[in-house]
Amino acid sequence: MSAVSDRLPVFPWDKLEPFKATAAAHPGGIVDLSVGTPVDPVPQLIQKALVAAADSPGYPTVWGTPELRDALVAWCERRLGARDFTHRNVLPVVGSKELVAWLPVQLGLGPGDKVAYPRLAYPTYEVGARLARADHVAYDDPLELDPAGLKLLWLNSPSNPTGRVLSQQELTRIVAWAREHGILVFADECYLELGWEADPVSVLHPEVCGGSYEGIVAVHSLSKRSNLAGYRAAFLAGDSAVLGDLLQIRKHGGMMPSAPTQAAAVAALSDDTHVHEQRERYAARRQALRDALLGQGFRIEHSEAGLYLWATRDEPCWDTVAHLADLGILVTPGDFYGPAGNTFVRVALTVTDERVQAATHRLAPR
Template sequence: MGFHTFQTPYDWGRLDECKTIASQVEGGMIDLSVGSPVDPVPESVRQALAGAADAPNAHGYPATIGTPALRTAIADWFLNCRGIDLRPINAGLVPTVGSKEAVAMMASLLHLGEGDLVVQPRISYPTYEIGTQLAGAGVLKVDDVSDVESWKNTPGVRAIWVNSPCNPSGEVLSAAQLTSIVAAARQIGAVVLSDECYALMSWCADASPSALGVNVCAGSAEGILVLYSLSKQSNMAGYRTAFIAGDKGIIDEMSVYRKQIGQIISGPVQAAMVAALRDTTAVFEQRKRYQQRLAKLVKALGAYGYEVKMPAGALYIWVRALSGGCWQDIEDLARRGILVSPGEFYGAPDFLRISSTATDEAIDEAVARLLSH
């Protein structure tokens, strides 16, 4: 058996030619493509990592399900930052080696395969589809996952990917939309996979709701798994720190498999996660940086000619290509020394994704280049 084959246009090597063009511009390339954090890891996190470098959980084998301190910190984070008490809804939790690993392994850990279908938004993070393909299951793409009539009567649907705030579009689903998705999934015995990695990066008036919100889930985590990452909120992409929370029965079973294949967070990094989850001051400072950068880019891209507005959430600006196709626009922007992502990676070849994960200095330079057209 093993992993099944997969096909995807998601290959950053396809940008190499445009990288070369952008790098030759005076002042060098400004990379607004991948979305890799550039700001410092919070001091509290660095101290926690160093302090745990020779702790028992470093030279001994760490627990797959996380230390008691980490499990408490995750539960407290849900309560304090999302208003969700995991205990009364019978939710379990497990840390993961980054959120991408959790996404890519999800269909396999749910034992999905031939004849099973996983629903996902047509425009979405490409690893949803890759993970489903690796498991040997089928992908059902729909324009709007909250339009439950587009999938709930399709035979074989076993799981539904939800991403709010969305990468790449920035869309934020309402509590009513999430409630409808959860109810429909339960009717057909499917699992809701809610990727909420940008949950604290919401730019609209209301906070981004969670699939585990008590009103959304009707007081039970049954059939719901929520994913969250510390990569963006605490600039910890290189630490590979994330977690899954939700249906305790599913998570307990997944944890057994994760232990056997060694998908375990290192001991010192678990200590760093605790610090990151508790340092809300650093998180909201970072949030403010991203909001300011996005606002600057939105204004400059509008002046350049794009039809653009502030996203409802997440860290990206999603715009229709001026030329009608993403690759021509990417080349045109590269000639100004600015590198952006092709919408083709996310299912929309006539769009661009522009990231705010660059330094303030780089953002200001990108703005200057866009305004000098």
């Protein structure tokens, strides 16, 4: 038997270690703009909900508490424009990365089945296909894909890494095409509440899906909008038949968010004030870093939403990584997200205001 790890690509982040060491040696310390992990405090109302649920000796439910399902349904209707949602249209998961990595396996895909994802994309889409031994294909335009054997189509809007947002018209055409060919659509919308120069739309919006959720599922996370990456709290919303099957599989697999996490998620989903406050923090950091990069001669493409700036100096991405590491700044090389990113770097906004100030000072023209 070959090891499962043999099916997987080399973990890309290991290649950044030498550049991280260079950046860390800077007299002012490293400014780590590579990983998009939240650094701001978890809002107090969420912490209080977690503590209040700390005495939870029994097993949690895979489907989530009725209170969590109520909160998920209400949020989807309030924030995504979904209509006529019920508990059967939602399913909590243990963080979105777990879901992305294991979805093809849970859908029963295998050799001969195809999984498609954007040419510039979060690497875990490909990892999920590899874990299932399914075929995988990257696309520029999903409507140009050969539908034969295509079982799962990943959309990602707003995009990680580019920040590109698919318009309502684009989403509508893609959903109609996928339904015509019997292709299941999973839309990764984890950055949907972080639109800057565009207003992202969900595939669950009635003007996109026509009021039917058949064949479409949206993936959402509380990691970025509520600073809950450490809680592992995410959820699916959409086609009740697909979610019903996944629920049964996940029950057998014991894939359940902890009871305190479920209580915290209810608090997070029921409050929009902390989301607005966090958006304002990110907006200020984005403007400062964007101005500094432009002043250094970078060009920024897309980046109209999300937590990253997709930047280039029109040179090999590792040359840019090395240049910035010498300034004590660590960024992610664009080729982590596919060969099409080999002249770009991804710059995360998830650092403190003090570290943003340090970065802008180092990037200032001399």
